[in-house]
Amino acid sequence: MKITLSGNLLRFSKFQREIDVPGPTVAEGLTRLCGDMPQLRPVLLDGAGHLRKVHRLFVNRDQLMNDELGRPVGEDDEVMILTAIAGG
Amino acid sequence: MPRIISVEVVSDTGHFTPLQLQPRAVLSLAFNGLAHWLREHLVSFPRLIAEQRTSVVILAAGITYEAPCRFFDGDGFSVRASLQARRQASRAELDVEIHGPQGRAATARILLCPVRIEDPVSLAASPAPFPAPVLARFRPDEVDPTSPARPLVALQEEVARHGELLATARRPFTLHRHLCEVADQWAFFEVPGFIGASREALALARGGDVPLLRQAFGEPLRRLEIELSRPYFWLEDGLVETSAYRLNDRLAMIHRLSSNLPGGDQHGIAVEIF
Numbered sequence: 001m002k003i004t005l006s007g008n009l010l011r012f013s014k015f016q017r018e019i020d021v022p023g024p025t026v027a028e029g030l031t032r033l034c035g036d037m038p039q040l041r042p043v044l045l046d047g048a049g050h051l052r053k054v055h056r057l058f059v060n061r062d063q064l065m066n067d068e069l070g071r072p073v074g075e076d077d078e079v080m081i082l083t084a085i086a087g088g
Numbered sequence: 089m090p091r092i093i094s095v096e097v098v099s100d101t102g103h104f105t106p107l108q109l110q111p112r113a114v115l116s117l118a119f120n121g122l123a124h125w126l127r128e129h130l131v132s133f134p135r136l137i138a139e140q141r142t143s144v145v146i147l148a149a150g151i152t153y154e155a156p157c158r159f160f161d162g163d164g165f166s167v168r169a170s171l172q173a174r175r176q177a178s179r180a181e182l183d184v185e186i187h188g189p190q191g192r193a194a195t196a197r198i199l200l201c202p203v204r205i206e207d208p209v210s211l212a213a214s215p216a217p218f219p220a221p222v223l224a225r226f227r228p229d230e231v232d233p234t235s236p237a238r239p240l241v242a243l244q245e246e247v248a249r250h251g252e253l254l255a256t257a258r259r260p261f262t263l264h265r266h267l268c269e270v271a272d273q274w275a276f277f278e279v280p281g282f283i284g285a286s287r288e289a290l291a292l293a294r295g296g297d298v299p300l301l302r303q304a305f306g307e308p309l310r311r312l313e314i315e316l317s318r319p320y321f322w323l324e325d326g327l328v329e330t331s332a333y334r335l336n337d338r339l340a341m342i343h344r345l346s347s348n349l350p351g352g353d354q355h356g357i358a359v360e361i362f
Binding site for chain 1: 205269323
């Protein structure tokens with residue numbers, strides 16, 4: 001899958017906006033992404049390892065709820081992570 | 089009476105167009121007035137975020153220009169700001185007056201939504217009323233349970249219903265970092281720049297056959313109302329769709345801010361009256 005990150009997350013991905021990540025599901029892709037980029041982990045995931053509610057996740061532009069992260073994805077699928085709002 | 093802070097600003101050329109205070113400058117100075125008010129009466133903006141894990145995002149902003157205030161009119165002007173918590177502290181309203189040598193030059197109103205900082209590193213946040221320790225620092229007359237007004241709705245309806253549509257335009261933009269605030273999210277006071285660029289491009293392209301459009305170059309802005317529904321973040325692409333109207337022989341503009349991002353494409357609406 002190709003994971004695309006929102007602009008305020010780029011500081012934690014070494015300013016990579018699009019990242020190819022192998023994995024059979026969205027959840028697995030997020031785990032691998034955070035493994036490859038450990039700075040992203042506390043930003044994307046809470047202490048229990050769940051995606052923080054402040055982020056919205058889309059697969060091929062369809063929004064995915066937090067209980068749908070087990071959805072299978074292929075290498076051509078685009079997973080987009082957007083931050084809803086930031087308190088800057 | 090709500091507490092007011094007053095800040096004296098020494099004029100520099102960047103605050104002004106040849107005609108008036110720049111709308112961007114008015115909104116930026118108004119927001120800085122908020123920072124002054126917070127530091128004096130609540131807690132400084134950095135400490136509000138870092139220690140109280142509380143911040144604000146902007147839902148709406150408006151400017152009404154009054155007395156003339158041009159660069160050569162004087163050496164400076166004052167910014168007076170007051171803040172009220174509204175609607176069970178789930179909103180806050182910043183009222184700002186700018187006073188120049190000829191009296192009150194502009195009023196600005198900024199509607200804020202308090203947010204709880206969920207992640208102190210990225211500053212990702214979610215809407216939440218002011219926490220009790222913060223709310224306790226407002227005086228009773230600075231807490232109003234009612235919902236704030238939405239003046240843009242009526243103004244947009246008036247322009248769309250009674251105005252004569254003259255021309256339309258679309259102008260893309262990219263949110264580069266100089267247009268962002270500390271969280272790499274757009275700074276709301278850049279909205280006048282985005283819509284102004286679209287308005288001027290339209291006037292350049294169509295001002296020959298629609299002369300009223302050139303009023304956008306030579307007449308001061310009288311009123312601006314903005315409502316924001318979704319932020320842009322750094323490096324995201326946006327679009328301004330501008331519709332120009334004749335309203336009582338004046339020029340009026342409705343600008344729609346959108347993007348191609350998933351999850352809803354509307355980011356905001358702005359109305360300008362010249």
